Amino acid sequence: MTFKTVLLGATAAAAFATGAMAQDDKTKVGFIYVGPVGDLGWSYQHDQGRQAIEAEYGDQVETVFVESVPEGPDAERVLTQMALQGAELIFATSFGFMESVMNTAQKFPEVKFEHATGYQRADNVSTYSARFYEGRAVQGLIAGEMTESNVIGYIGSYPIPEVIRGINAAYIQAKKVNPEVEFRVVWAYTWFDPAKEAEAAKALIDAGADVILQHTDSTAPQAAAQEAGDVITFGQASDMLDYAPKPRVSSIIDNWNQYYVDRVGAVIDGSWQSEDTWDGIDSGMVEIGEITDAVPEDVKQAALELKDKISAGEVHPFTGPINKQDGSAWLAEGETADDGTLLGMNFYVEGIKGDIPQ
Template sequence: MTKLTRRSFSALTLAAGAAAAFPARAADPLKVGFIYVGPVGDFGWSYQHDQGRLAIEQELGDRVKTSFVESVPEGADADRVITQLARSGHKLIFTTSFGYMEPTNKVAKNFPDVMFEHATGYMRADNVATYAARFYEGRYVAGILAGRLSKTNKIGYIGSIPIPEVIRGINAFTHSARKINPAIEVTPIWVNEWYNPGKEADAAKALIDQGADIILQHTDSPAPVQTAEERGVLCVGQASNMERFGPTAHMTAIVDHWAPYYVARTKAVLDGTWTSGDVWGGFDSGMVEMSPFNKNLPEAVVAEAKAAQQAIHDGKLHPFSGPIKNQAGEIAIADGATAPDGELLGMNWYVEGVNGKVPG
């Protein structure tokens, strides 16, 4: 494994140019590159993607050589980093944040012999595939815990970037909680970053000061969990099991399990069977999991949450089956209907029970 820094890219690019004059040997390892929006030590989103990278190394050994670049901002900097990975001989590149979508597709046009995989996006090409996880399924399960356990009926939700993925999670959670307790209100605070421990902690404190006794997050650091532990409220972790940061507060976490997908896609490149496509996996595929439920939670509540998880897994329950009302109290998803994937992928409205407006 190679951890690439931005300073190392000029040397890598020169080396790639020199190597281009010589044909690759059959025994040369496949170079697989990753770029992360946060540090691999965020213990959330980027950490969990890096666990998938490590799984590639463990599974495929000397057939592969992996590299990663962490804390790459979305935008022009991503364009440069992706380009330099491609120029330095990486034949499979995973770009793991929504804001990398346009840079990935732009660079892919210039490197048709490189395979690109973009997480959570929707733009594809012959050499660009997309993949994502149905995180909202886990949010629905977490909503059951909140509906049963909140005493103040006020839930705080720390949002990152107001894209459909995040809005969808807020809605799935709120709808689930209010099916149990219609008095529940969910208040989001948007930090407009994926990873900023200071902002995330401040948002958690503000929400708790407003009466929230449960904190949800769609941000990447464990700061909200740590704050919940300090302030004596409950919380749900993001992307990986964050129990270590809040042994009492942490009820569970929605865990992103990327390893099987990463290993399978890398094998496909090695075997010459890789093709572009789109994958959106949930509980049924193993891409989404719930971390162990806190042993201090009431057994009946945990049993109810697990039953819902199993029902979603089996296709017997869909988090966006109607009737579901929007903030104006109007039916947005009719009784007996289920929102199609296209509607979920473009979701830009709040369900009844969410305070505030979707940021423009």
């Protein structure tokens, strides 16, 4: 039977001590999550990947995790404790863990680390992420077609390139199908805080938004939209099907399962090496959740067609002509954005109002 250790706050040391009693021949794999595994969003989806590892390898592995780890010094403490207790591979699943990962990796060169959405690597540190912006483009098409007020609200977590890319990708597609559309962005400065997320959603709805997109991890915006009535939403990171068929009309699903299974397999067979992975719809790392019957059939078909064309490489969400917010030229007709620019994106495209916080 697979051995699992759940680590919570002050009991972490005791839980790790228990984990150390597991059979020595098991490959120990650790995870740290920025939110609770029950968030039904980002951390929940990563934990589905952890469970996929257990299902694939059974008694060959032992997995441990710590949930709700703040992005700061406490993350380094948790990572260090995992390494000391024998974890051979550790997945750190939030952007803000980057400094802690690099510091800990330097102290434990024999331990392998994987950092989600980061960009710093070392011989024992890999990075991985998904091209979420591809899914945001599909959401933008649906949002632009379905809005009646022409105001689309977007709840941002932190103003980092990953989030800015998503806002831009959604806006570009929404604008293509509805030239009258307007985006309003509220920055929540959190990945998971239901109260703040609900407040942001309500503020956007009060400002006229009848579509809410989010890059935060709880279902609070879905609940706020449901309470408001004629407002639609999209699931973030997981399907959030409890709110289907409306307000949640579709979703972006982050599917980490195969990546996690493959990387643990590489540790087991000795082939693991530091690398960078950035996959999207084509690999299945980004999935589009069921588009419900609340979406008109022609809009649904257009969204699925866009998804298929992105998957096939026939459409890139960032294809010119596109200007930057200040009107300066960025992409010429038919030109597509390179990965380097996308990875460092720190600007809005033309048409989005407001400033990106610094």
